[in-house]
Amino acid sequence: MSLIEKAVQRLDALKQVSGEQAAARVSTDLAPNVVAAPEPVAEVALGAGRTSSSVPEANRVPLPNPQVSRSIQIDLHRFAQIGMVTPDLPRSAIAEEFRLIKRPLLQNATATGPTAIENGSLIMVTSAMPGEGKSFTAINLAISMAMELDYTVLLVDADVSRPSVLNRLGLPPERGLM
Incomplete structure (x- = not known):
C-alpha cells in the first residue's frame, strides 16, 4: 500500500471520528520535511475556541536533510x-x-x-x-x-x-x- 493510500485511509478514519477539523490537522502532518513548532501555552489557551485548517507559517521549522553514510566495497x-x-x-x-x-x-x-x-x-x-x-x-x-x-x-x-x-x-x- 502506497503512502498516499495510507494517508487517504487515515483521513477517512479521522473524518468519521472527529469531522473535518481532524482531517485538516492530518493534512498538515503529511507535509514533507516540515515540523510544526508547539504553540506557546498562552496562545493555545486563548485560541481554544478557534478552528484553524493549517499551522501558521511562523511556527514551521524545516527538518535537516538526513545524513547518508558512506558505502564501502568488500572484495x-x-x-x-x-x-x-x-x-x-x-x-x-x-x-x-x-x-x-x-x-x-x-x-x-x-x-x-x-x-x-x-x-x-x-x-x-x-x-x-x-x-x-x-x-x-x-x-x-x-x-x-x-x-x-x-x-x-x-x-x-x-x-x-x-x-x-x-x-x-x-x-x-x-x-x-x-
Whole structure:
C-alpha cells in the first residue's frame, strides 16, 4: 500500500471520528520535511475556541536533510579464496557451520514472550588468548546473519589494542572506538 493510500485511509478514519477539523490537522502532518513548532501555552489557551485548517507559517521549522553514510566495497572473491562466508558462494562447509551457529542466535535476538533474552540482539565474540579466531568468527557470523532477509548487522571491532576487522575486510585502518 502506497503512502498516499495510507494517508487517504487515515483521513477517512479521522473524518468519521472527529469531522473535518481532524482531517485538516492530518493534512498538515503529511507535509514533507516540515515540523510544526508547539504553540506557546498562552496562545493555545486563548485560541481554544478557534478552528484553524493549517499551522501558521511562523511556527514551521524545516527538518535537516538526513545524513547518508558512506558505502564501502568488500572484495567477496578474496573472501572466498581465504575461506570466509560469502553470499554468492554455493553451500560450503564454512557457510553451513555458521548457518548452524546463527540460527539459535537469531532466535534469541527476535524472541518474544517468556523465552525472551534481555539484549539478545547483542552478540560478543571473545576468548582468553590472542590468535584464537575472534575476528574470523565475528566477520563470518556477521556476514552470515546479514545474508538473512530483514536483518541488519553492525560489526564493531572492540579490540582497541590489536584491531584487525578492517584489515581482514580489506579496508584501510581508521579511527574507531578510541
